[in-house]
Amino acid sequence: MNWRSLFALGVSGGLVPCPAALVLLLSAITLGHIGWGLLLVFAFSLGLAGGLTALGLLLIYAQDLFKRLPTQIRLLRFLPTASALMMTLVGLGMATQALIATSLICPRC
Template identity: 40%
Template sequence: MPSDSPDGSPHLTWRGLLLLGASGGLLPSPSAFLVLLTRLLTGKVGIALAMVAAFGSGMALTLAGVGLVVLRGRDALLDRVSRSRTLRTWTSRVPLCAASAVVAGGTVASAVAAGRLLSP
């Protein structure tokens, strides 16, 4: 029972998962840049390119793996929610509780910061 968007298409699909991994692998990484720069300065261009390719592949595989875990977890959670009245009730309340916690934390952090700024 996947959660669908208003147009009927699933929110997270295998195609989206592959695109997530590919886009993550293409993003420049500061660590990969430092490795590339270090290897280029030592004159080892081939090793530099191989290491940057390894960084990109590792990032793509990591993002795709996390996405796969999210897909499997979503399906398992939706299956359990559909069978449990208590989970159905709390599923609608969790976003409000999370938002309230974020607002409360931000308010406390702002009050602490304001107190430190205003104290002599």
């Protein structure tokens, strides 16, 4: 990772549409404050880009610490799989709750 790729990460993170930013903008449009909504979305995107850049810098400078970790730790090898499984289960749970709330699935029928 170099400075150019880190800058690209920050810019792309700031450009990606975020559901929260969309809700913010639509709420501002509904209230008749379009300019204020655009300013808030700009600040939101700038903060996201800054946060991603800061995280990238932190990982670049902490690279030596990660190299010193023992490679025999089993948890570190399975951590990406475990986190992906956890996110999948959370997503399935949220989807099930949404289907139940919309009466598409009735658990008592």
